[in-house]
Amino acid sequence: MTIYHLYIFDKLGTMMYYAEWNRTKKSGVSREEEAKLTYGMLFSIKSFVSKISPHDPREGFLFYKTNRYALHYMETPSGLKFVLYTDTAALNVKELLQQLYSKIWVEYVVRDPLWSPGTPVTSELFQTKLDEFIKQSALYSIRNI
Amino acid sequence: MSRQASRFDSKKVNAEFLTLTYGALVTQMLRDFENVEDVNKQLERIGYNMGMRLIEDFLARTSAPRCLEMRETADRIQQAFRIYLNVQPTISNWSASSDEFSLVFETNPLTEFVELPQDLTNLRYSSILSGCIRGALEMVQLDVQCWFVQDQLKGDNVTELRIKFVRRLEDAIPAGED
Numbered sequence: 630m631t632i633y634h635l636y637i638f639d640k641l642g643t644m645m646y647y648a649e650w651n652r653t654k655k656s657g658v659s660r661e662e663e664a665k666l667t668y669g670m671l672f673s674i675k676s677f678v679s680k681i682s683p684h685d686p687r688e689g690f691l692f693y694k695t696n697r698y699a700l701h702y703m704e705t706p707s708g709l710k711f712v713l714y715t716d717t718a719a720l721n722v723k724e725l726l727q728q729l730y731s732k733i734w735v736e737y738v739v740r741d742p743l744w745s746p747g748t749p750v751t752s753e754l755f756q757t758k759l760d761e762f763i764k765q766s767a768l769y770s771i772r773n774i
Numbered sequence: 775m776s777r778q779a780s781r782f783d784s785k786k787v788n789a790e791f792l793t794l795t796y797g798a799l800v801t802q803m804l805r806d807f808e809n810v811e812d813v814n815k816q817l818e819r820i821g822y823n824m825g826m827r828l829i830e831d832f833l834a835r836t837s838a839p840r841c842l843e844m845r846e847t848a849d850r851i852q853q854a855f856r857i858y859l860n861v862q863p864t865i866s867n868w869s870a871s872s873d874e875f876s877l878v879f880e881t882n883p884l885t886e887f888v889e890l891p892q893d894l895t896n897l898r899y900s901s902i903l904s905g906c907i908r909g910a911l912e913m914v915q916l917d918v919q920c921w922f923v924q925d926q927l928k929g930d931n932v933t934e935l936r937i938k939f940v941r942r943l944e945d946a947i948p949a950g951e952d
């Protein structure tokens with residue numbers, strides 16, 4: 630059991646980064662298409678959740694779960710969106726995403742002068758660090774919230 | 775591997791180092807553009823670009839939620855000044871509609887050893903700060919105007935930065951499948 634794949638979107642919905650680890654089933658559409666669909670779905674869920682919520686939604690949408698996998702969502706106030714697919718038993722993915730943001734994204738993307746805001750990330754250092762980070766965390770089976 | 779250890783044990787830099795580096799930048803720009811207005815514009819632009827990145831670092835450090843109110847925003851900006859420049863500006867002069875306020879600096883770390891020559895009275899030496907605030911706030915969907923109303927370099931007692939809320943930017947909708 631482990632982490633399947635990760636999307637990072639910016640506030641305009643541009644796919645900034647995609648990485649996969651143990652994803653076995655391909656969606657059958659191109660990566661770009663898939664990213665667009667994912668973003669569209671998340672956007673709809675977000676507005677759905679905020680409209681339908683019986684009280685003021687503080688953090689809004691956090692995750693959804695199917696029988697076979699779970700999707701975890703974190704959005705920063707600056708509109709960056711981290712979307713992580715894990716197995717259904719993963720625990721504390723929220724903290725993991727927060728760490729991913731502050732330790733990997735801010736450190737190796739935001740502080741990289743060669744990255745211009747709003748463009749997909751190509752830095753190899755970021756790729757390596759992200760891979761290490763995910764692999765050493767490798768969330769195993771416990772239940773979320 | 776200094777990068778690995780660098781995250782939360784935020785490294786301290788002697789403030790004088792920043793002051794002097796910034797001074798060198800301004801001097802160089804004054805040499806490059808003869809027109810002072812251009813320098814102001816460029817400093818503001820550099821600040822804007824810095825702010826756009828700096829906000830991510832700030833959010834990661836403080837894990838603050840999005841601001842819903844200008845008073846929260848003011849507190850956050852004050853906190854950011856404490857983190858990044860180690861100064862504590864005072865928040866004051868709220869407008870009646872609470873959409874405009876001032877940050878008052880007793881000391882401005884950027885201007886520690888600076889005196890403005892007579893012929894440069896139009897230079898807004900610290901406009902990097904206003905650019906920075908504007909860039910950072912734009913990333914969190916707040917469109918603001920930011921300008922100096924008082925400046926110690928121009929003989930005022932304090933440096934006063936005025937911030938005015940213009941509008942809240944909307945979240946982007948995903949591109950449709952026409």
